[in-house]
Each structure stands twice: as structure tokens, then as C-alpha cells.
Amino acid sequence: MKIYLFLILMGCSNSRLSEFNDIGNFPKQEPIVYIPNAGCPGCISYAEEFLLRNKGSKCVSFILVNVLSQKQLKIKLGQDILDYENIKIENGDIFDEYGVTGFYPFIVYSTGDIDEISPENQQSLSVLEDYLKNNCAL
Numbered sequence: 001m002k003i004y005l006f007l008i009l010m011g012c013s014n015s016r017l018s019e020f021n022d023i024g025n026f027p028k029q030e031p032i033v034y035i036p037n038a039g040c041p042g043c044i045s046y047a048e049e050f051l052l053r054n055k056g057s058k059c060v061s062f063i064l065v066n067v068l069s070q071k072q073l074k075i076k077l078g079q080d081i082l083d084y085e086n087i088k089i090e091n092g093d094i095f096d097e098y099g100v101t102g103f104y105p106f107i108v109y110s111t112g113d114i115d116e117i118s119p120e121n122q123q124s125l126s127v128l129e130d131y132l133k134n135n136c137a138l
Helices: 002-011 016-020 041-054 070-077 094-098 124-135
Strands: 032-036 061-065 087-090 106-108 114-116
Touching: 032 041, 032 094, 041 070, 041 124, 061 094, 106 124, 114 124
Parallel strands: 032 061, 061 087
Antiparallel strands: 032 106, 106 114
16 A cells, blocks of 8 residues: 555656656767747747657657646647657756756757757757758668
């Protein structure tokens, strides 16, 4: 009985978010797209559409930052969204680490280049798609 109660209590705990998806498992050579939970709605939606087209890819990874609810995330992006190895969750203030605002999604390339997905930089995901076409060996 005690084990079942423990599992039930841990099933809804936010502390499991980082354990469930360990971002240290990403290969360093692939671009990583960071998508914040809140910010520019159009930019985030654009990045989420890109994520849905590339879930399961071996060439690009995604980190969903500061997800408040796995349940809401699964309603929005699909029940299986966290089943893909290239999609992880991270909580914390990672935006300062990269020197970005945190209002926009952004891409980190293996070269260290950072490209924000913003209204002023609408071509950023197109550039990433071209990069993947030229550098992704499946």
C-alpha cells in the first residue's frame, strides 16, 4: 500500500520533470532549440510547429523550458510528446546563461552561435531547416 501511495504522489510532482528528461543525453553536435513556456505567442507557436515536424529527429533536439504542467503540454503538443529522445524539459533560468531575453525561442548551434526566433529574425527556423538538410546524415 505504501508503494502505491508513493507512486501516486510522485506521479503529479513537478520535481520529476528534470529527472524524466535528462538534457545531458543530447549529443553536442546537433542544434538545440529552446522553447520557453511563456513569451512571444507567435514565435513560440512557430517553434512548436517546427518541433512537431521534427519530433524523433536525430539531427535536432528541443528543450522545453519552465513547463508548468506536463498535462497541459501533452494536451497542446500531443500525449506522446515526451516519449521522443530529442525532446526534453528543463526548469530554471537558462536564458541568462545564453544571454537571450527569454521572451523568444532560440537555437544554439554546435559552433556556439545563437539565433533567436523573433519577429525581427523570422528566417531563423528556415536557416535551421537548411542547416539540417545540409548537415544531417540519417
